Amino acid sequence: MIDRLSANIAIMEPKDGLREKLALSNKESRPLIVKLGFDPTAPNLHLGHAVVLKKLRDFQEAGHRIVIIIGDFTASIGDPTGRNKMRPPLSVQEIDANSATYISQLDLVVDTKRMEIRRNSDWLGKLDLREVIKIISKVTVAQILQREDFRQRFKSELPIHVHEILYPILQGYDSVMINADIELGGTDQLFNNLMGRALQQAYGMQAQAVITSPLLIGLDGTDKMSKTGTNSIWLKDTPENMYGKIMSLPDNLIPDYLSLVTDFDAAEHAELRDALGRQINPMIVKKKIAANVVAQFHSQEAAQQAAAHFERTVQRRDPEHSDHAPLAIGKLRESFPAGSPSLVALCDFATTDMSRSEIRRLIRGGGVRVDREKITDENAKIDIGPGRTLWVGKRSKFIIVDDQR
Amino acid sequence: MIDRLSANIAIMEPKDGLREKLALSNKESRPLIVKLGFDPTAPNLHLGHAVVLKKLRDFQEAGHRIVIIIGDFTASIGDPTGRNKMRPPLSVQEIDANSATYISQLDLVVDTKRMEIRRNSDWLGKLDLREVIKIISKVTVAQILQREDFRQRFKSELPIHVHEILYPILQGYDSVMINADIELGGTDQLFNNLMGRALQQAYGMQAQAVITSPLLIGLDGTDKMSKTGTNSIWLKDTPENMYGKIMSLPDNLIPDYLSLVTDFDAAEHAELRDALGRQINPMIVKKKIAANVVAQFHSQEAAQQAAAHFERTVQRRDPEHSDHAPLAIGKLRESFPAGSPSLVALCDFATTDMSRSEIRRLIRGGGVRVDREKITDENAKIDIGPGRTLWVGKRSKFIIVDDQR
Numbered sequence A, B: 001m002i003d004r005l006s007a008n009i010a011i012m013e014p015k016d017g018l019r020e021k022l023a024l025s026n027k028e029s030r031p032l033i034v035k036l037g038f039d040p041t042a043p044n045l046h047l048g049h050a051v052v053l054k055k056l057r058d059f060q061e062a063g064h065r066i067v068i069i070i071g072d073f074t075a076s077i078g079d080p081t082g083r084n085k086m087r088p089p090l091s092v093q094e095i096d097a098n099s100a101t102y103i104s105q106l107d108l109v110v111d112t113k114r115m116e117i118r119r120n121s122d123w124l125g126k127l128d129l130r131e132v133i134k135i136i137s138k139v140t141v142a143q144i145l146q147r148e149d150f151r152q153r154f155k156s157e158l159p160i161h162v163h164e165i166l167y168p169i170l171q172g173y174d175s176v177m178i179n180a181d182i183e184l185g186g187t188d189q190l191f192n193n194l195m196g197r198a199l200q201q202a203y204g205m206q207a208q209a210v211i212t213s214p215l216l217i218g219l220d221g222t223d224k225m226s227k228t229g230t231n232s233i234w235l236k237d238t239p240e241n242m243y244g245k246i247m248s249l250p251d252n253l254i255p256d257y258l259s260l261v262t263d264f265d266a267a268e269h270a271e272l273r274d275a276l277g278r279q280i281n282p283m284i285v286k287k288k289i290a291a292n293v294v295a296q297f298h299s300q301e302a303a304q305q306a307a308a309h310f311e312r313t314v315q316r317r318d319p320e321h322s323d324h325a326p327l328a329i330g331k332l333r334e335s336f337p338a339g340s341p342s343l344v345a346l347c348d349f350a351t352t353d354m355s356r357s358e359i360r361r362l363i364r365g366g367g368v369r370v371d372r373e374k375i376t377d378e379n380a381k382i383d384i385g386p387g388r389t390l391w392v393g394k395r396s397k398f399i400i401v402d403d404q405r
Helices: A017-027 A047-061 A072-077 A092-106 A129-136 A141-145 A148-155 A162-178 A187-202 A239-247 A251-261 A266-277 A282-297 A300-315 A329-335 A343-350 A356-364 B017-027 B047-061 B072-077 B092-106 B129-136 B141-145 B148-155 B162-178 B187-202 B239-247 B251-261 B266-277 B282-297 B300-315 B329-335 B343-350 B356-364
Strands: A011-013 A033-038 A065-070 A116-119 A182-186 A209-213 A325-328 A368-370 A389-392 A396-401 B011-013 B033-038 B065-070 B116-119 B182-186 B209-213 B325-328 B368-370 B389-392 B396-401
Touching: A011 A017, A011 A187, A017 A182, A017 A209, A033 A047, A033 A162, A033 A187, A047 A065, A047 A182, A047 A209, A047 A251, A065 A092, A065 A162, A072 A092, A072 A162, A072 B129, A116 A162, A129 A162, A129 B072, A129 B129, A129 B162, A141 A148, A141 A162, A141 B141, A141 B162, A162 A187, A162 B129, A162 B141, A162 B162, A182 A187, A187 A209, A239 A282, A239 A300, A251 A266, A251 A282, A266 A282, A282 A300, A325 A329, A325 A343, A329 A396, A343 A356, A343 A368, A343 A389, A356 A368, B011 B017, B011 B187, B017 B182, B017 B209, B033 B047, B033 B162, B033 B187, B047 B065, B047 B182, B047 B209, B047 B251, B065 B092, B065 B162, B072 B092, B072 B162, B116 B162, B129 B162, B141 B148, B141 B162, B162 B187, B182 B187, B187 B209, B239 B282, B239 B300, B251 B266, B251 B282, B266 B282, B282 B300, B325 B329, B325 B343, B329 B396, B343 B356, B343 B368, B343 B389, B356 B368
Parallel strands: A033 A065, A033 A182, A065 A116, A182 A209, A325 A396, B033 B065, B033 B182, B065 B116, B182 B209, B325 B396
Antiparallel strands: A011 A209, A368 A389, A389 A396, B011 B209, B368 B389, B389 B396
16 A cells, blocks of 8 residues: 555655654554645635545545644635735635535545544634744744745745744644644645644654645646636536546646546556657547546546547537537537527527627628528528538637537 | 933934924823833843933823833743743743832832833733734734844844744734834834834824933943843942942943933033043042932932942042952941951951851961951951951951941
């Protein structure tokens, strides 16, 4: 099991921390307490989170105790300077809703029935100034300013507000309160999680091992997948979306995705890695990765359907119409159960940015074509069939595709 | 009155703060709230404190409201790192005792019946982490690291613990809580007191003016008078001690002491300053300063007696015996009411570092002389009279002086 536990680790502190903790678990005949923190300001999980969550699941499956810390305390304060628009204070209701969403999405990877959930307001909300001073006296300003973003801001003379330097300490105090043996997180959490080690040591406890997972680069091919950005593949994306997004990844990310988010067995994994090495069309490997990922978060069947959908709507489209957005015939039939819709209704279905009256004006003005033929009668009935094209104005072109074959 | 209020100010922030606040007082027809903080870790006041306290009295006499803040909150925490031996946590009893001593010594300068005393534990002791975060978010790390001692330590890579940077903020919060218009202090308090301005502004209040008094250099002629050091003249020193200590000051400090701690009227003050300029023997001016200071903290009569004592014991001693320590005949007579003491008793009275058996050995060995004559009988009766000398061993020489003339 140590093989699986030690896979995909970016940085571990101390270097031999995992082995030491597993030995401790053996020696004391007890499961390890494995901590993962969650900031309830944005509930939805993406594939980047899944990298860490899969590690969490590995510990869970190895019989260890998983403790999720919901950082509701600081979320309920937000950024009191009002400087950080990303951190408005959240209401209890928002925190509860975000936490519920988070837990339900966690369930896609780990067994949420076999884990503990703690809210750090349980202890942080009860601290008075006297206790706060005792906690923060364990840490020096220089230690805190080692954090990369603080160091940069300090160097560039950008303000760091005093409460900000408390946050990593408080997060470290969570590890003291739950007696964490191991804390998981992305490499961007390394500093905060090492603070947990420092505080546990200052409190005379055994320091947790900090295990960080590599950060997954997002759809843009440059930035890490972000909970607020547009470069993310969400765990709750539809099978079609998830599959399509993975297919759209820059080729250079394929090895990372293969390692970090698939669950191929060792033989399959090696084979695919081999294939990449042999300069085979990367599309083939990408499809296997996409199907594997969709199967993990949805089902094997959903993965097959998503693959078929992708082939129909993206791959099989004739080159002539590659700039046409697809209109799926199945959905059209659903929307117009009575049969052929009017031209205005069809345009209304296809476009997302025009009112019916704008569409009517455009049709009357000769701006709409079906199969390249201008039609100025807004009430003309249009037969819907695969391959027919619809042009609405100069820029919006559609093609009806058969997604039901 | 503004003349007196504006005397002896080292640094004022803002530059025209005093005038502005007095105008405010006039406009709103209300007394100003004048804050002075007290750290109850060491209760005794020295002449350096008196410089600030005299300023406080001037505000009191001008009808303003004096608020003394006893910093009992942080004193009861001490330095939780245990790094600072000067700051062990104090018990409530110690804080109460120190505060009582402080108030009774304040009474030597200000009218303690017409002032408010607040303990900052009243508000700081009630803060929870949520409120603490709101307060400290008003301040940046860079602002705090501007404090000279922090800047030095940060530069030299000496640890600054995170709680330490909270203390100036909390002290500033005291100004918010009492709505201070003016905060007094020594120049060493400038940074902390400016923090009060910053916090009041952040809370949308009118910022206090910060008025700092020059620091008084102590007996060593180099360092500021310190509450823990050995270079201080204590307000509770006996008249003789206080007078003698002032007489022992290096001459270059005379102008400072004349300005900062005497209460001569303008004409006398100018005359003495003149005298210093005319290179008259500084001893003459020093005596007037010493008498003036003793009269302030004791009485006119005590000042006269202290001056006479000084002349008798220090000045009138013949040059031949200038290296002899004085034994006051009054005290000798008190100690030996039956009359002439034995030689061993006299030596025991005079020395502070020898046991009776050591003295006996020394006498028997011929190491003790009275009026230069060796006496080896330890039980010899000695007549005590002014001018008689006693040598105990090679280094300890005494002369009996008449302090009762």
